[in-house]
Amino acid sequence: MQRVSTGIFGLNEVLGGGYPAERTILVAGPAGAGKSTFALAFLVDGVLREDEPGIYVSFDETLDNVRADALSFGWNLAELESEGRLAMVDGFSRRAGVQSNEKYQCKLEIDEVITMLISLIDNIGAERVVIDSITALALGLDDEVLQRKEILKLSAVMSSLTCTTLMVSEMKEDAEISRFGVEEFMAQGVIVVKYVFAKSGRRTLQVRKMRGVKHNMTELPFIMSSKGLQVFPEETLYDL
Ligand SMILES: Nc1ncnc2c1ncn2[C@@H]1O[C@H](COP(=O)(O)OP(=O)(O)OP(=O)(O)O)[C@@H](O)[C@H]1O
Numbered sequence: 001m002q003r004v005s006t007g008i009f010g011l012n013e014v015l016g017g018g019y020p021a022e023r024t025i026l027v028a029g030p031a032g033a034g035k036s037t038f039a040l041a042f043l044v045d046g047v048l049r050e051d052e053p054g055i056y057v058s059f060d061e062t063l064d065n066v067r068a069d070a071l072s073f074g075w076n077l078a079e080l081e082s083e084g085r086l087a088m089v090d091g092f093s094r095r096a097g098v099q100s101n102e103k104y105q106c107k108l109e110i111d112e113v114i115t116m117l118i119s120l121i122d123n124i125g126a127e128r129v130v131i132d133s134i135t136a137l138a139l140g141l142d143d144e145v146l147q148r149k150e151i152l153k154l155s156a157v158m159s160s161l162t163c164t165t166l167m168v169s170e171m172k173e174d175a176e177i178s179r180f181g182v183e184e185f186m187a188q189g190v191i192v193v194k195y196v197f198a199k200s201g202r203r204t205l206q207v208r209k210m211r212g213v214k215h216n217m218t219e220l221p222f223i224m225s226s227k228g229l230q231v232f233p234e235e236t237l238y239d240l
């Protein structure tokens with residue numbers, strides 16, 4: 001099985017080499033847990049270290065906010081975009097009903113997202129894709145059956161493409177991972193990021209599932225800093 005580097009220090013080791021190539025991984029967690037940063041680290045790593053172009057689709061934030069937030073981790077996304085190695089898709093503006101000057105825009109609509117991804121993968125040779133978040137995408141549909149059907153369709157299409165995809169998914173604090181009852185099952189892997197321990201406010205990361213891979217199952221300490229993101233496979237969690 002081919003592997004793709006995760007961009008997170010320590011995580012390749014936890015997974016025995018990285019994500020399985022060309023699969024879809026769900027990144028779930030509550031608000032502010034670090035999901036978007038985790039997903040961006042994967043794209044930036046691909047562009048800077050592996051020469052693998054990437055696509056980021058944002059439904060929850062304007063791209064200018066994503067770019068500004070990324071700078072606090074030392075990632076200059078605009079530069080990667082201007083070099084044609086990263087494509088940022090604005091799925092937020094039309095959803096919010098505001099004007100946008102972004103080069104790539106799409107509606108909150110799964111067929112449109114799929115068409116956009118297929119053409120961009122071809123255009124820039126993308127090998128890594130992030131959809132942030134599928135929660136926003138599914139919540140745009142008002143019927144539960146349709147939400148499940150559309151998530152399944154998106155997963156099936158992504159699996160048929162030759163890129164590795166991270167799908168970000170919002171989780172209510174201490175609730176089920178699957179908000180729509182299907183996303184945890186259809187993904188080939190599930191990673192949960194959260195913060196625990198009210199006193200110390202530490203973040204944790206847990207690989208809940210990774211089909212075809214023997215991996216550490218425990219909740220591991222996870223830190224985000226301007227030097228990068230890191231998990232500590234050998235450390236135990238203590239509430240300091
Ligand atoms: N330079 C930095 N170093 C360490 N932590 C940072 C830095 N910049 C931001 N953060 C932390 O990252 C958090 C945001 O992370 P991120 O946006 O990835 O979370 P998220 O899970 O995607 O949130 P949401 O559910 O709102 O989309 C901030 O709340 C802050 O705690």
Ligand SMILES: [Mg+2]
Pocket residue numbers: 035036037060132
């Ligand atoms: Mg986010």
